[in-house]
Amino acid sequence: MEAFNNELYLKKQSDNILKRIKMFDNKLYLEFGGKIFDDYHAMRVLPGFKIDSKVQMLLEMRNRVEIIIVVNAKDIESGKVRADMGITYENEVIRMMSAFKDMKLFVGSVVITQFNNEPNAVAFIKRLETMKVKTYKHYVISGYPSNVSKVLSDEGFGMNEFVKTTRPLVVVTAPGPGSGKMSTCLSQIYHENLNGVKAGYAKYETFPIWNLPLKHPVHLAYEAATADLKDVNMIDPYHLAAYGETTVNYNRDVEIFPVLRELFDHIYGESPYKSPTDMGVNMIAYCIENEEEVSKACEQEIIRRYLIALADSKLGKVKENVVIKLEHIMSQMGTSVDHRPCVEAARVKMEEKKCPVIALSLKDGSIVYGKTTNLLEASAALILNAIKHLANIRKDFPLIPANVIEPIKAIKVNALGNRNPRLVVNDILIALAISAGSNPLASEALKYLDQLKGTDAHASYFLPVDVEITLKKLGINITKETNFDNE
Numbered sequence: 001m002e003a004f005n006n007e008l009y010l011k012k013q014s015d016n017i018l019k020r021i022k023m024f025d026n027k028l029y030l031e032f033g034g035k036i037f038d039d040y041h042a043m044r045v046l047p048g049f050k051i052d053s054k055v056q057m058l059l060e061m062r063n064r065v066e067i068i069i070v071v072n073a074k075d076i077e078s079g080k081v082r083a084d085m086g087i088t089y090e091n092e093v094i095r096m097m098s099a100f101k102d103m104k105l106f107v108g109s110v111v112i113t114q115f116n117n118e119p120n121a122v123a124f125i126k127r128l129e130t131m132k133v134k135t136y137k138h139y140v141i142s143g144y145p146s147n148v149s150k151v152l153s154d155e156g157f158g159m160n161e162f163v164k165t166t167r168p169l170v171v172v173t174a175p176g177p178g179s180g181k182m183s184t185c186l187s188q189i190y191h192e193n194l195n196g197v198k199a200g201y202a203k204y205e206t207f208p209i210w211n212l213p214l215k216h217p218v219h220l221a222y223e224a225a226t227a228d229l230k231d232v233n234m235i236d237p238y239h240l241a242a243y244g245e246t247t248v249n250y251n252r253d254v255e256i257f258p259v260l261r262e263l264f265d266h267i268y269g270e271s272p273y274k275s276p277t278d279m280g281v282n283m284i285a286y287c288i289e290n291e292e293e294v295s296k297a298c299e300q301e302i303i304r305r306y307l308i309a310l311a312d313s314k315l316g317k318v319k320e321n322v323v324i325k326l327e328h329i330m331s332q333m334g335t336s337v338d339h340r341p342c343v344e345a346a347r348v349k350m351e352e353k354k355c356p357v358i359a360l361s362l363k364d365g366s367i368v369y370g371k372t373t374n375l376l377e378a379s380a381a382l383i384l385n386a387i388k389h390l391a392n393i394r395k396d397f398p399l400i401p402a403n404v405i406e407p408i409k410a411i412k413v414n415a416l417g418n419r420n421p422r423l424v425v426n427d428i429l430i431a432l433a434i435s436a437g438s439n440p441l442a443s444e445a446l447k448y449l450d451q452l453k454g455t456d457a458h459a460s461y462f463l464p465v466d467v468e469i470t471l472k473k474l475g476i477n478i479t480k481e482t483n484f485d486n487e
Contacts, residue, residue: 002048003293004284009053012283014060017202020281021064021168023272024200027192029185030281032173033205037099042206044454044477045221045298046288054206058105058171066108066167067100069093070174070184073112073121082176090124092175097133108170109134109163113180116140136161138180138187145183145259152266157190182256186263193267200272201264203253203279208233210247210277211285217298219248220333224305227325228318239275247277300456300477302326302333303340307479311462314482342367342458343479350460358382360457360476362389372422375405378459379467380428383452383474390448391441399442400431425470452476 021028032054035041042049050056058065075089082092093110100107110128112121115137128135138160143150150156163184170188172181185201192199207222219233236249238257253276260279264271273279288294306326312318330336337343345359345367356372360382368389370382388395408431409421423431436443453475463471463480471478 001289003288003290003297004046004048005287005289006048006050006053009049009284009287010057010060012286013057013281016281016283017057017169017204018061018064020200020202025198026168027165027170027197027199028168029170029172029188029199029201031181031185031201031203032171033181033203034207036096036173039206041221041225041301044301045218045294046284047290047293047297047454055103055105059103061169062104064167065169065171066106066165067171067173068109068111068163068165068184069096069107070111070113070172070179070181072179073115073118075176075179076112076121076124077118079120080176089175089179090120090127096173096175106167107133108165108167109136111136111138111163111180111184113138113184114140134164136163138184141183145186145256145263148259148262148266152190152263157187160187160191162191163188186260189267198268201279202281204281206282206284208248208250209282209285210236210249210280212248214246214248215332217295217333220329221298221301221305224302224326224329227305227309227322227329236275236277239277242274247275249276249280253279299333299335299339302330303335303337303343304456304477304479306330307337307340307343307458311480311482340456340458340479342456345369346458346460346481356459356461358457358459358478360386360452360455362386362455363451375422376428377422377424377467378461379425379463379471380423382457383425383428383449384432386452387445387448390451391445393441393445397441399439399445400428400435401439404431404434424464424467426466429470449474 017030036054038051039054040051043051071089071093080089081087082089087095097107110133112125112135115121116139125135141151141156141159144156145151172185174181189199189201208219212218214233214235223233231250231252233248233250234254236247236254238254239245239247257276261271261273264273309318309323309326313320313323342359342361346357349357349359349369349371353371356378358370358378360368362368368382368386370378370380370385372378373381384399385395388397388399405423408423408427412418413421432442432446436446455476457471457476457478459478459480461481462483463478468478
């Protein structure tokens with residue numbers, strides 16, 4: 001049994017959203033926070049949560065859902081890039097539209113927020129129009145959101161183009177933070193009200209989870225994931241005052257709530273919500289079925305985040321205060337790096353073999369290794385050893401013949417100018433795929449690559465970026481030492 005019941009989650013989450021729609025005039029603008037497609041963080045801390053759960057939940061209500069994608073004109077103008085994918089926000093909008101279309105989810109339009117005739121934003125609008133995508137412009141409103149009387153006037157939301165929608169549930173999502181999802185929702189509610197429609201607003205964030213304790217491992221893991229931001233989890237004081245119940249929210253929603261309540265008071269006559277917690281629809285807590293396993297997963301996530309930050313700080317990618325914050329979170333969790341078995345295993349094996357090593361913890365608790373040799377870089381050796389172990393193939397059995405390996409080595413040195421001919425993980429995967437056509441054992445071993453998803457690994461050396469990316473694509477939660485001398 002998984003720690004998280006994903007099937008139950010899909011039902012409870014969709015039912016709760018449908019219930020919220022009925023609170024209003026069969027029209028709900030749902031602000032979607034976090035990653036909508038690939039929620040790897042949730043998958044890691046809630047074993048059993050599927051990375052596409054949010055999309056699957058929307059598919060449960062497909063015929064009632066319309067999607068608006070929001071992007072900030074300033075981000076388009078500056079060429080802002082989504083860090084985890086390396087693509088600009090405008091290209092991410094195109095990617096999102098294509099992905100939704102493939103899933104048979106209806107994208108009604110794209111909204112360009114804070115528009116001020118920026119050249120790149122204008123060009124992007126023309127690009128969308130060429131693609132027959134409906135686009136709308138929203139503008140900078142001075143005094144937003146605190147100057148309520150101005151925001152709710154012709155000089156405020158009244159300036160924005162009203163986005164025409166046709167379905168009861170309008171999901172408002174974006175390529176990244178700061179895109180203007182909330183302001184788009186509020187602008188739409190303002191215009192809907194002018195047209196006599198009492199449309200509603202709700203917010204869906206995976207984390208924090210409102211009905212889990214403030215210092216629950218899931219919340220500590222979320223703080224670790226956002227250690228480079230200024231967000232903090234906190235008790236919702238408005239919910240406590242209104243209902244006498246302790247719930248968890250994060251500081252930005254708590255800070256903005258008085259303004260939102262005033263906006264709702266003006267639009268509806270009375271706010272439908274007494275607290276920021278009331279605005280949420282999250283049902284995740286009801287689907288956790290094994291607290292112990294969730295706690296273990298959160299512990300590993302916190303340690304993993306700490307090791308990543310430690311490595312990034314050495315490269316100057318993150319500030320030292322992020323590392324310090326993560327150390328504090330580990331202390332609250334009562335854990336340390338020693339609680340990640342693959343770390344100690346890699347360090348010990350490196351001392352024993354006197355060469356770079358990667359240790360991988362399989363789901364059955366066993367550990368396999370890959371070490372650097374004259375032929376293989378540690379990552380390549382690791383993958384071979386791991387799938388041999390899983391497929392019960394002798395460690396000394398050659399899955400890849402010399403007539404496949406030699407041409408790859410020659411290309412690396414002669415054509416690509418590499419100083420050494422060692423095969424890295426990318427090379428070994430290609431070599432395995434070639435060998436599978438003539439070697440049944442190689443074909444069988446490849447079937448076990450999927451079993452590496454969700455495993456933990458640690459490198460005793462500073463991994464090359466391309467190697468690290470490939471290991472992550474295989475689903476391996478890889479961390480590394482920050483000692484460049486071990487390469």
